[in-house]
Amino acid sequence: xxxxxxxxxxxxxxxxxxxxxxxxxxxxxxxxxxxxxxxxxxxxxxxxxxxxxxxxxxxxxxxxxxxxxxxxxxxxxxxxxxxxxxxxxxxxxxxxxxxxxxxxxxxxxxxxxxxxxxxxxxxxxxxxxxxxxxxxxxxxxxxxxxxxxxxxxxxxxxxxxxxxxxxxxxxxxxxxxxxxxxxxxxxxxxxxxxxxxxxxxxxxxxxxxxxxxxxxxxxxxxxxxxxxxxxxxxxxxxxxxxxxxxxxxxxxxx
Numbered sequence: 001x002x003x004x005x006x007x008x009x010x011x012x013x014x015x016x017x018x019x020x021x022x023x024x025x026x027x028x029x030x031x032x033x034x035x036x037x038x039x040x041x042x043x044x045x046x047x048x049x050x051x052x053x054x055x056x057x058x059x060x061x062x063x064x065x066x067x068x069x070x071x072x073x074x075x076x077x078x079x080x081x082x083x084x085x086x087x088x089x090x091x092x093x094x095x096x097x098x099x100x101x102x103x104x105x106x107x108x109x110x111x112x113x114x115x116x117x118x119x120x121x122x123x124x125x126x127x128x129x130x131x132x133x134x135x136x137x138x139x140x141x142x143x144x145x146x147x148x149x150x151x152x153x154x155x156x157x158x159x160x161x162x163x164x165x166x167x168x169x170x171x172x173x174x175x176x177x178x179x180x181x182x183x184x185x186x187x188x189x190x191x192x193x194x195x196x197x198x199x200x201x202x203x204x205x206x207x208x209x210x211x212x213x214x215x216x217x218x219x220x221x222x223x224x225x226x227x228x229x230x231x232x233x234x235x236x237x238x239x240x241x242x243x244x245x246x247x248x249x250x251x252x253x254x
Contacts, residue, residue: 021159023071025063027152028163031131032063036150038093040129041163042122044114044137045073045171049196050206050222051189051215052179053099054110056117057170058125058132061163065091070165072158073172085173088166095167096124097174106218115139121167122149133157135164186212 028039044056061067067087069080076084089095098120105113118137122129132139132151135158139147157164176195183192188209194202196214198221206215206225215222 019156021156023159023162023165025066025162027133027154027161028061028063031133036129036131038127038129038131039163040094040122040125040132041134041157041161041165041167042118042132042137043135043158043164043168043171044117045168045175046196047110047114049216050198050202050219051102051191051196051212052182053101053175054105054113054117055097055099055171055175055178056114056121057095057097057167057174058118058121058129059088059095059163059166059170060093060125060127060129061088061166062091062093067091067166070162070169072165073168074158076169078176081169081173081176084166084169088170092166094125094127095170096121097170098124099175099178102214102216105216109218110216115141119147133161133164135168182214186214 031039038060040058040060042056042058044054046052046054067084069076069084070088073081098117100113100117104116108116115137118134119139122132122139129149132149134151134153136153136155138153139149139151154161154164158168159165179195180192182196183190189196189205189212190199190201193199196202203221206222210225211217211222217223217226
């Protein structure tokens with residue numbers, strides 16, 4: 001069976017019908033039967049946020065050390081995500097987490113930033129994967145140079161593939177921790193609660209105080225509230241999120 005045929009089923013969610021997916025190793029097992037021993041999952045988080053970096057993670061899970069409870073990170077409670085992230089880091093063959101700053105998101109657009117973050121995370125995996133599953137993101141740009149590793153963009157991948165779901169958990173836990181840190185610098189926006197997304201409280205703070213340096217200035221409604229001077233001083237220094245935060249060894253990038 002050709003690799004491109006591993007995910008031909010169409011979702012019926014576009015018609016309004018609710019579709020339930022089961023997160024499993026079905027796709028990974030099929031690829032391994034086809035000869036790809038090391039299968040990586042990759043996902044990003046923070047694409048729809050108004051503020052802060054976009055994060056991506058890539059992970060090669062060890063089939064001999066399964067982690068129970070892995071699912072789409074959006075379905076999991078924070079404490080469960082953190083528990084699973086620690087277990088994934090401990091048992092995986094390789095993983096890497098990286099981020100793209102809000103300034104880079106503005107410079108190249110959020111779609112391209114998502115692709116670049118995924119590629120950076122995947123390129124840092126040691127050993128390199130033989131095949132990659134992504135959450136609906138083609139790694140080869142239209143008309144551009146093909147990505148060197150075979151891959152498949154899986155619709156609803158974080159709800160269907162345990163490898164993609166594991167990557168989503170790693171990226172989500174890392175980004176949430178960074179937004180909690182940013183909350184101490186920019187407390188008016190309640191970032192520890194909303195993680196940079198456009199909640200009513202965040203939008204009201206944006207309306208009253210204008211954007212901070214971490215807001216994505218090409219996003220609506222942020223660009224409508226740009227002010228010549230920012231009306232408050234940050235409380236303390238904070239990492240700007242431009243560095244990768246973890247590698248397969250568990251040590252921070254230098």
